[in-house]
Amino acid sequence: MILSVKNLKKSYNDGKSKLEVLKDVSFDLKKGSILTIKGPSGSGKSTLLSLLGTLDTQDSGDIIINHKNLNDYDDFSEIRNSHIGFIFQFHNLISELNVTENICVPAFISDKEIDHNFLDTLFEYFQLTNKENAFPLDLSGGEKQRVSVMRAIINKPSIIIADEPTGNLDEKNALKLIDLFKKLNKDFQLTFIIATHDNKVFDIGHQKMELSDGKLLNL
Amino acid sequence: MNIIFLIAKRFLISRNLLEGGMINIVSFLGLFIGSISIVLSLAVLNGFQDVLGNETKKIYGDYILLDSNRDSIRNINNDFKYSPFYEEEFFILNNKKQSLIKLKTIFSDKIDNFYDLNRSNDTSINKNDIIIGNSLSERMNISIGDSVSIYDTNISINSLAVIEDQQFFVKDIYQNRILRSDEFLVFGAFDEDNLPGELSGIELLGNVDVLQKKYSKDKLISWQDRNRQLFDATEIEKKITFFTLLLIIIVASFNLSSSIVQISTKKTREMAILNAFGMNERNISMIFLVYGYLLSLTAIVCGILSGLLIVIIQNQFGFIVLNPEFYLIDRLPMEISFKEISILLSFSIIIIGIFVSLPLLLMRKINPIILINKNI
Numbered sequence: 001m002i003l004s005v006k007n008l009k010k011s012y013n014d015g016k017s018k019l020e021v022l023k024d025v026s027f028d029l030k031k032g033s034i035l036t037i038k039g040p041s042g043s044g045k046s047t048l049l050s051l052l053g054t055l056d057t058q059d060s061g062d063i064i065i066n067h068k069n070l071n072d073y074d075d076f077s078e079i080r081n082s083h084i085g086f087i088f089q090f091h092n093l094i095s096e097l098n099v100t101e102n103i104c105v106p107a108f109i110s111d112k113e114i115d116h117n118f119l120d121t122l123f124e125y126f127q128l129t130n131k132e133n134a135f136p137l138d139l140s141g142g143e144k145q146r147v148s149v150m151r152a153i154i155n156k157p158s159i160i161i162a163d164e165p166t167g168n169l170d171e172k173n174a175l176k177l178i179d180l181f182k183k184l185n186k187d188f189q190l191t192f193i194i195a196t197h198d199n200k201v202f203d204i205g206h207q208k209m210e211l212s213d214g215k216l217l218n219l
Numbered sequence: 220m221n222i223i224f225l226i227a228k229r230f231l232i233s234r235n236l237l238e239g240g241m242i243n244i245v246s247f248l249g250l251f252i253g254s255i256s257i258v259l260s261l262a263v264l265n266g267f268q269d270v271l272g273n274e275t276k277k278i279y280g281d282y283i284l285l286d287s288n289r290d291s292i293r294n295i296n297n298d299f300k301y302s303p304f305y306e307e308e309f310f311i312l313n314n315k316k317q318s319l320i321k322l323k324t325i326f327s328d329k330i331d332n333f334y335d336l337n338r339s340n341d342t343s344i345n346k347n348d349i350i351i352g353n354s355l356s357e358r359m360n361i362s363i364g365d366s367v368s369i370y371d372t373n374i375s376i377n378s379l380a381v382i383e384d385q386q387f388f389v390k391d392i393y394q395n396r397i398l399r400s401d402e403f404l405v406f407g408a409f410d411e412d413n414l415p416g417e418l419s420g421i422e423l424l425g426n427v428d429v430l431q432k433k434y435s436k437d438k439l440i441s442w443q444d445r446n447r448q449l450f451d452a453t454e455i456e457k458k459i460t461f462f463t464l465l466l467i468i469i470v471a472s473f474n475l476s477s478s479i480v481q482i483s484t485k486k487t488r489e490m491a492i493l494n495a496f497g498m499n500e501r502n503i504s505m506i507f508l509v510y511g512y513l514l515s516l517t518a519i520v521c522g523i524l525s526g527l528l529i530v531i532i533q534n535q536f537g538f539i540v541l542n543p544e545f546y547l548i549d550r551l552p553m554e555i556s557f558k559e560i561s562i563l564l565s566f567s568i569i570i571i572g573i574f575v576s577l578p579l580l581l582m583r584k585i586n587p588i589i590l591i592n593k594n595i
Contacts, residue, residue: 055495081497094489096229106496108222151496 001064002158002191003029003052008061010047021047023214025061029159029207032189034181036205038196043211045195046163052193053161054080066158081110085152087162091144093136099147100132106155122150125187126180142173149180153190162194166201178204223502226493227509230482242478243514249471250518251525254563257464258526261559264457266552271453274397274547275442277335278404280422282430283440287418298433299425302326302333306419311351311405312368312384316359320405322349322369327408333424336393336406339363346410348390352401356392365389396547398446461559468519468567472574475515479507479578504579511575519567523560530555 008025011018021044029035039045050056052063054076063070065083073079085106093102100119107114123129126146136144145165152160162181166174182204184190196202208219231243280302284291287303295301305324310317327344330336336350340363344350349369351361361367370384387407395401423430423439430439443450483490490503530553533539537550 053495075499077494077497077499079497080495086495092488092492094226094492096226096489101225105222105493108225109493109496109498109502 001028002031002066003193004062004064005052006062006064008048008051008063009059010044010051010056011059020214022051022058025214025216027207027209027216029191029193031158031191032185033206034185034192034194034204035207035209036194036196036202037209037211037216038199038202039211041197044214045211048211048216049161049163049193049195052159053084053086078110081106082155083158085155085157085160087145087149087152087160087165089164089167091136091141091148091168093144093147093151095136098133098135099128099139102136102147103150103154105151110155112155119154122154126150141169142176145169145173145177146180149177149184153184153188159191159193162192162196164196164198165194166196166198174198175200222498223505223509226489227506227513230486230506230510231513242474242481246471246474246478246514247518249474250468250515250567251522253464253467253471254519254522254567255526255529256467257461257563258523258560259529259553260460260464261457262526262530262553262555263551264453264460265554265556265559268450268453268457269554270548270552271397271449272442274395275446276424277337278395278397278400279442279445280333280424281427281442282423283420283445284423284434285420285438285440287421288416289414289418291418291421295421298429299423300333301424302329302422303418304420304422305409305415305417308372309369310372311355311359312370313359313361313365318355318359318403319372320351320355320369320403322405322407324407324409326411330406330408333422334406337395338391338393340391342390344390344406344408346408347385347387348408349387350391350393350406351389352404353392353394354396354399354402355405356389358402361389363389363392398449461563465566465570469570469574471518472515472570475511475571476574476578478514479511479575480581482510483507483578507579508575512571515567515571515575519564523563527555527560529553 005028006026008022009020010022011020013019025048027035037045037048047056051058052065054070065079068079068083070076070079094105097105101108103119103122104114123132126149128143128146128150131139131143131147136147139147145168149165152162165181166177169177178201181192181194181201185192194201194205202208210217210219280300284301292301292303302325307322309320309322311320325333330344330350331341338350349367356362359367366386366388368384369387393401393406427441490506493503494500533551533553539551541549541551543549
């Protein structure tokens with residue numbers, strides 16, 4: 001298993017009352033599979049992805065990514081950098097950096113040697129050749145989102161976490177992105193966890209789950 | 220490429236040039252003006268100190284060798300120039316005007332070989348000839364060729380109840396207003412058949428290291444030691460100028476702090492993205508530290524280089540002129556001291572470090588969930 005989640009609990013306290021967002025969530029995920037999660041707004045999808053992405057910490061339970069139990073770590077920077085790739089609803093590119101630099105941010109952070117062959121392959125794969133030196137402001141919405149996907153996979157992470165990746169795209173670009181996820185999963189054996197409202201995205205999952213009332217249900 | 224440096228550089232000079240806006244420009248200008256002011260002010264003070272030294276050496280040499288007598292002269296080799304002298308205070312009298320003078324008696328050949336007196340004539344002097352300063356000649360209406368009386372400050376009276384004096388012939392007038400020498404210093408020549416047993420000293424011109432090897436330090440007095448008060452005053456003036464002008468850099472550094480607060484507030488989303496992709500908070504802070512140093516050191520180095528350029532142009536072309544009647548020289552003197560420039564750079568780096576670090580300490584902890592999930 002590339003990911004194992006056991007008895008995960010998370011609640012928020014506003015000082016007066018305690019809101020339990022995740023109640024005893026458990027699941028396993030195989031390498032190279034796609035997990036799609038849906039649920040109404042406020043159901044805790046983003047909270048679950050934040051916990052899996054080490055951007056937040058759980059109240060209790062275990063998250064084991066690639067045989068590493070997150071409870072054994074205080075600083076998650078290195079885990080985030082090497083094992084997790086993020087795709088956000090908004091592209092969240094750094095406007096001062098050009099396309100290549102944006103893509104290489106995770107590699108720069110880890111001080112890894114850039115694999116230029118892999119980078120060239122990705123540019124061709126994502127049909128962004130000739131955009132290497134362009135800046136985010138010069139790109140269309142779809143191109144920006146593709147750049148953000150390239151950034152998520154440049155370090156060849158164990159898991160790619162995508163939170164509403166098509167939420168900010170028109171239908172045409174959303175469909176393109178869905179195809180891209182499927183292709184990436186097939187060609188590079190990448191593991192995806194995708195939270196979405198979009199049924200077209202939800203349908204690409206090998207494992208499909210719904211988060212409702214703080215519990216994750218297999219569909 | 221180092222991502223910290225890359226991002227700091229791009230934040231400073233992005234396609235949206237100088238995104239930091241006015242605060243960045245004000246910080247840059249403040250640091251630029253501060254450093255250029257310090258370089259120029261110190262260059263001018265060094266220049267005047269240099270003029271002071273050169274003019275002083277013209278009439279006093281580099282060093283005095285104390286406890287000298289006729290035997291000391293024989294022990295001096297020709298590695299450096301020297302001039303034995305005997306100095307005593309007298310009164311000079313001319314047309315009922317009198318003045319206290321210091322008569323410095325030297326070997327007549329040293330007048331041209333050792334001293335640089337900027338004389339009216341270049342005639343040699345003999346026993347009973349004197350060379351007086353321009354100011355003394357104007358004050359006492361003495362001209363070249365006049366005969367004047369010189370008598371001891373411990374007045375002695377002869378058997379006829381007349382003050383004993385000696386007549387001297389004014390052979391030349393010199394110009395050197397340094398330390399007001401031309402108001403009181405009068406040069407005379409030894410009677411070589413009747414040299415005094417003890418000398419006031421031997422003035423020396425030459426390589427300091429050679430001199431210090433030959434003579435013990437306590438017997439050598441430099442021109443700076445002889446004019447300690449004046450020399451110390453110029454040094455204090457330099458220090459006060461340096462620290463006063465450093466205030467400009469300190470004030471500009473306040474702007475630098477504001478600049479960093481502003482950019483860190485503007486760039487919280489980018490910081491959250493970097494944090495999400497694995498950059499730790501220490502390295503995120505480093506981006507702003509590098510940003511601050513890039514901005515400020517660019518300004519300071521530009522200021523220093525501009526200052527040096529002005530100094531070189533002034534020394535080459537003398538575009539700032541002075542009235543030699545007042546300042547001894549006809550152009551503003553400027554002298555570069557790389558030691559002082561290094562001190563300026565070091566102080567600036569420390570000050571900037573403090574002012575850049577302060578906002579980083581106060582910076583809010585980055586919360587990527589809030590910043591990214593809320594889609595800021």
